[in-house]
Amino acid sequence: AQRVTQPEKLLSVFKGAPVELKCNYSYSGSPELFWYVQYSRQRLQLLLRHISRESIKGFTADLNKGETSFHLKKPFAQEEDSAMYYCALDIQGAQKLVFGQGTRLTINP
Amino acid sequence: EAGVTQSPTHLIKTRGQQATLRCSPISGHTSVYWYQQALGLGLQFLLWYDEGEERNRGNFPPRFSGRQFPNYSSELNVNALELEDSALYLCASSLAKRVRGQPQHFGDGTRLSIL
Numbered sequence: 001a002q003r004v005t006q007p008e009k010l011l012s013v014f015k016g017a018p019v020e021l022k023c024n025y026s027y028s029g030s031p032e033l034f035w036y037v038q039y040s041r042q043r044l045q046l047l048l049r050h051i052s053r054e055s056i057k058g059f060t061a062d063l064n065k066g067e068t069s070f071h072l073k074k075p076f077a078q079e080e081d082s083a084m085y086y087c088a089l090d091i092q093g094a095q096k097l098v099f100g101q102g103t104r105l106t107i108n109p
Numbered sequence: 110e111a112g113v114t115q116s117p118t119h120l121i122k123t124r125g126q127q128a129t130l131r132c133s134p135i136s137g138h139t140s141v142y143w144y145q146q147a148l149g150l151g152l153q154f155l156l157w158y159d160e161g162e163e164r165n166r167g168n169f170p171p172r173f174s175g176r177q178f179p180n181y182s183s184e185l186n187v188n189a190l191e192l193e194d195s196a197l198y199l200c201a202s203s204l205a206k207r208v209r210g211q212p213q214h215f216g217d218g219t220r221l222s223i224l
Contacts, residue, residue, distance in 0.1 A: 034212060043112070043215050043218070044199065044215040046212045088152075095142070095159075095164060097142075097144075097152075097154065099144075099151055102151065
């Protein structure tokens with residue numbers, strides 16, 4: 001089965017605190033994973049892709065095949081990080097993304 | 110660079126009617142994808158078009174259909190509308206024969222409301 005699970009619908013942390021948004025996947029093939037973000041009144045946009053191993057806006061995500069996870073982390077949260085975050089799995093050959101249910105992150109001042 | 114554009118922004122229909130949603134991809138992108146974001150169900154893959162052909166579809170009934178035009182823009186048609194079709198419909202585009210790891214770029218969506 002191809003599935004992406006984001007166990008937290010809501011996550012609230014204080015400004016300056018570390019943030020971790022969890023993502024677990026189920027996929028028999030070689031996984032390719034993304035994090036997308038949707039800020040208030042904006043469109044869904046790419047934040048990170050695991051293949052490029054980049055850091056965007058201070059966020060990083062490491063693919064752990066043993067734990068089938070792709071958690072998104074930031075050491076010091078900022079108020080502008082408040083948004084909806086989606087983890088997505090790229091299905092090989094099908095050219096489709098399977099999305100998790102999303103986590104709404106709120107950064108408190 | 111202009112992003113993916115979708116029209117209309119909002120569409121209100123009644124049960125049994127037909128809806129047509131439109132999408133223009135980013136210039137240079139030839140693949141177009143449609144997703145449904147219904148309340149409580151998250152983002153679900155609907156259709157993928159590439160080079161004018163339907164290449165893949167998600168687990169949706171045949172009354173969800175579409176097409177891709179020679180300029181790579183796309184239409185999503187939903188026939189015999191049902192109340193549960195009320196959702197945000199997102200269009201995305203990518204380069205042709207997308208290499209895995211290459212992202213899809215999303216539009217703002219069309220909110221379809223069925224009365």
